[in-house]
Amino acid sequence: MKHVIKKKGPAKRVRWFALMIALGCWGVSGTSLADSDHSMVTLPKVYQAECAACHQAYPATLLGAPAWRRIMGGLTHHFGSDASIDEASVKAISTWLLAHASPRADLQNPPNDRITTSQWFARKHxxxxxxxxxxxxxxxxxxxxxxxxxxxxxxxxxxxxxxxxxxxxxxxxxxxxxx
Ligand code: HEC
Ligand code: HEC
Known part of the structure; x- marks a missing residue:
């Protein structure tokens, strides 16, 4: 009997510990998408210079590669503006954006290639x-x-x-x- 009671203590603690770990992981995975790691993975100067004039330089992790590719391929008609830049800058920025693009399915082709039309955005807001x-x-x-x-x-x-x-x-x- 004693021995059963003795066993309970550690077992309980272990279970509690497992729960805390599970909660911890849940917390981390719940916020890891774009919450803080998307912040500012040292933006290349060219991206800041060319893409932060009219709005902030959006984090690359907030869209998938197909959306970024279309955006970078259509800068002459960019959401109603002409945001065209020289070819070398387009290349450098595209390479960087694609390297940091999100793998998430729902960020690949959001309507209009906008961050703000993704389901993720709607959920967060x-x-x-x-x-x-x-x-x-x-x-x-x-x-x-x-x-x-x-x-x-x-x-x-x-x-x-x-x-x-x-x-x-x-x-x-x-x-x-x-x-
Ligand atoms: C009108 C105000 C407003 C605007 C504009 C806005 N947000 Fe938010 N955002 C919020 C609020 C409020 C929350 C929820 C904060 C909370 O949960 O406490 C939020 C949450 C978020 C989160 C989740 C943060 C977290 O830690 O869970 C992200 C990421 C985010 N916004 C990104 C963006 C991006 C990117 C844009 C622009 C494309 C944007 N927001 C525009 C108000 C705004
Ligand atoms: C001449 C001004 C201008 C420049 C330069 C510019 N943009 Fe934009 N961008 C806009 C406007 C205007 C919008 C639409 C904003 C709105 O709907 O309020 C926009 C929207 C966006 C959006 C969608 C935001 C959303 O609603 O989710 C992305 C992504 C974006 N721009 C990326 C870029 C990138 C990448 C560059 C650099 C290659 C760039 N922009 C340069 C004017 C510009």
Missing amino acids: REIRPQDWAHPKVGSASNCMACHQGADRRGFDEDAVRLPVGVGRSQGWWRGGHG
Whole structure:
């Protein structure tokens, strides 16, 4: 009897330990996609110079290779703008983007080759009300830095989200809100 009770202690601890590990792994895999590692894997200068003039230089890991390939092949008609650059820069940037592109199935061909139309994006932003994207301080979902301060340097960690006043839950209970 004694011996059974003695056995219980360690077994319980082991189970608890396994649970903690499982939770830990779940936590890590739940955030590893593009949450912090996509941040700023030292962007090449040419990418910063050519692709951060009109919006931030988006992390390469937020789209798959096919989407990046189409974007880099269509810079003369780039989301309503002419973003064309010299061939050497196109080549250098494409090579880098493709090397860091996401392998995720849902990021290969999102509608319109946008980060912001992927299911992943919608899921991460389900708390944003549709009208918030058009808020004057935001303009469009593509303007990440309206809500992710310093995202071009620090990435998109949820702890760094600061919503403009009037955006998001009007109750303001949520961290990063205005409550
Ligand atoms: C002349 C301005 C300009 C330049 C330079 C530019 N872009 Fe854009 N880009 C835009 C505009 C405008 C949009 C659409 C933004 C919106 O819908 O609010 C856009 C959108 C995007 C999107 C989609 C964002 C989303 O909504 O998910 C990607 C990806 C992108 N650009 C990549 C690039 C890359 C890569 C380069 C460099 C080769 C680049 N851009 C250079 C103007 C530019
Ligand atoms: C209108 C404000 C707003 C805009 C614009 C916006 N986001 Fe977000 N984003 C949020 C909020 C709010 C969250 C949820 C934060 C939380 O869970 O606490 C979030 C979450 C995220 C996350 C998950 C962070 C994590 O740690 O789980 C990523 C990644 C992200 N956004 C990327 C982007 C990218 C890339 C863009 C631009 C293409 C963008 N966001 C534009 C408000 C915004």
